[in-house]
Structure formats: C-alpha cells, structure tokens
Amino acid sequence: MNHSDQILSHGRILRYEFHERLTHWIAAGSYIYLMLTGLAFYSPWCFWIAALLGGGQVSRMLHPWAGLIFTGAILKMFSMWSAQMYPTGADKAWWDSIGHYIRNEDDQMPAAGRYNAGQKLLFWGFIICGVLLLLSGAILWFPEYVPWNLRFLRYLAVLIHPSAALLTIGLFLIHIYMSVFAERGAFGSIIRGDVSLAFAKRYHPGWYEEITGQPASPKK
Numbered sequence: 001m002n003h004s005d006q007i008l009s010h011g012r013i014l015r016y017e018f019h020e021r022l023t024h025w026i027a028a029g030s031y032i033y034l035m036l037t038g039l040a041f042y043s044p045w046c047f048w049i050a051a052l053l054g055g056g057q058v059s060r061m062l063h064p065w066a067g068l069i070f071t072g073a074i075l076k077m078f079s080m081w082s083a084q085m086y087p088t089g090a091d092k093a094w095w096d097s098i099g100h101y102i103r104n105e106d107d108q109m110p111a112a113g114r115y116n117a118g119q120k121l122l123f124w125g126f127i128i129c130g131v132l133l134l135l136s137g138a139i140l141w142f143p144e145y146v147p148w149n150l151r152f153l154r155y156l157a158v159l160i161h162p163s164a165a166l167l168t169i170g171l172f173l174i175h176i177y178m179s180v181f182a183e184r185g186a187f188g189s190i191i192r193g194d195v196s197l198a199f200a201k202r203y204h205p206g207w208y209e210e211i212t213g214q215p216a217s218p219k220k
C-alpha cells in the first residue's frame with residue numbers, strides 16, 4: 001500500500017490492514033486456548049482449567065489442532081511483518097535508552113520506526129518459540145513414529161515444549177501490558193486498524209515521518 005493511502009480522510013493513519021488484524025486475532029485466540037490447556041496439562045494445580053474447557057480428554061484432543069492453527073497464524077505474521085522486524089543500528093540506541101522508555105520519557109527516545117526494538121524482540125521470540133513448540137509438539141503428538149534409536153528426541157521434546165511455552169507466557173504478559181495498558185491507542189489499532197497522528201508521532205516518529213513526509217517533533 002502507498003504511504004499516501006495510509007493517511008485516512010479523517011486525519012488518522014492506517015497501521016494494520018484487515019488481513020493483518022485477522023491474522024493477529026487468529027494467533028491470539030489460538031494462543032490463549034493453547035496457553036490455558038497447556039497450563040492444565042503442566043500442573044495439577046491448573047487442571048481445573050481443562051475441566052472448564054470441556055474436560056481433560058477434549059482439551060488433550062484439541063490442543064495439538066489449536067497448535068496447528070497458531071503455527072499457521074505465526075507463519076502468516078512472518079510473511080507479513082518479518083521484513084520490518086530485522087534489527088537496525090537505531091534499535092541498539094533504543095535498547096541503550098530503555099531507562100527513558102520505562103519512565104515514559106518518550107521524547108528522550110531515539111526515533112523508532114513502525115516497530116520499536118521491544119516489539120521486534122517480541123515478534124522474533126514468538127516466531128522462534130513457535131517453531132520450537134511445533135517441532136517438539138509434533139514429537140509429543142506422534143511419539144510412536146520416533147525411531148527407538150532416536151528416542152532422545154522424545155526426552156528433548158518433553159523439556160523443550162514447556163520451556164518454550166513458559167517463555168512465550170512471559171512475552172505474552174509483557175505484550176498485553178504494553179499494548180493494552182501502557183501505549184494508549186495501540187489496542188484500537190489492532191481492532192479498527194488506525195491510530196491518531198499524535199500516537200504515531202509519540203511512539204513511532206520514524207514511521208510517522210515515513211508516512212506523512214513531515215518531521216516528527218524535534219527531540220530535546
């Protein structure tokens with residue numbers, strides 16, 4: 001899409017097209033189901049979740065299928081967004097200024113593009129863990145097809161699957177906090193698709209400049 005088409009008639013900027021939002025919500029919905037049923041299998045303390053979701057057997061049967069839906073969604077995310085997620089020199093400067101970010105001193109931060117370095121980390125974290133979860137999950141789903149002389153793969157899968165899942169839970173909690181509570185306007189962007197000019201200028205000045213051709217407010 002042309003940058004000029006991204007500036008909407010009512011003075012807002014299109015951040016996510018419909019297919020991006022749909023993919024995101026398929027990933028989110030399947031992930032939440034996977035996380036809840038996965039926690040139920042992980043610890044007896046959490047088994048009550050499986051009971052709420054139709055029982056242990058139903059959860060065990062649907063969990064791997066939800067995993068395939070999640071994998072499909074993150075592969076689509078990879079094809080849509082990976083080109084914008086590679087680290088740049090500006091990202092290093094962004095991490096070096098993380099203290100300002102934590103203190104909400106956005107005007108002191110180096111200009112982020114469409115995604116800041118934290119969002120890029122989240123993206124790659126989900127992609128890498130997604131691949132690990134798929135590979136280890138396939139072994140746990142069909143252990144009978146793993147040849148006996150390669151049985152160490154089963155032990156590896158038992159270790160990797162929950163470790164990668166716990167890592168994504170950490171990423172997920174940070175993602176919810178940042179995108180729903182910390183950055184006002186972000187949640188609307190993944191529902192309706194657009195953000196205000198003020199949001200773009202404050203959180204993604206490099207992207208604002210790219211889309212509008214106008215300088216974002218000068219840094220102090």
Ligand code: HEM
Nearest residue numbers: 024027028031074119122123126176179180186187189190
């Ligand atoms: C209820 C759960 C979720 C909510 C409320 C949520 C919310 C959001 C919001 C508001 C954005 C837009 C942020 C921005 O552009 O400034 C976003 C982007 C994104 N979401 Fe989610 N999300 C959820 C679950 C997930 C899950 C499970 C994944 C894992 C695949 C995910 C991956 C991403 C990615 C990669 C982006 C783009 C980069 C970023 O903004 O961090 N989200 N999400």
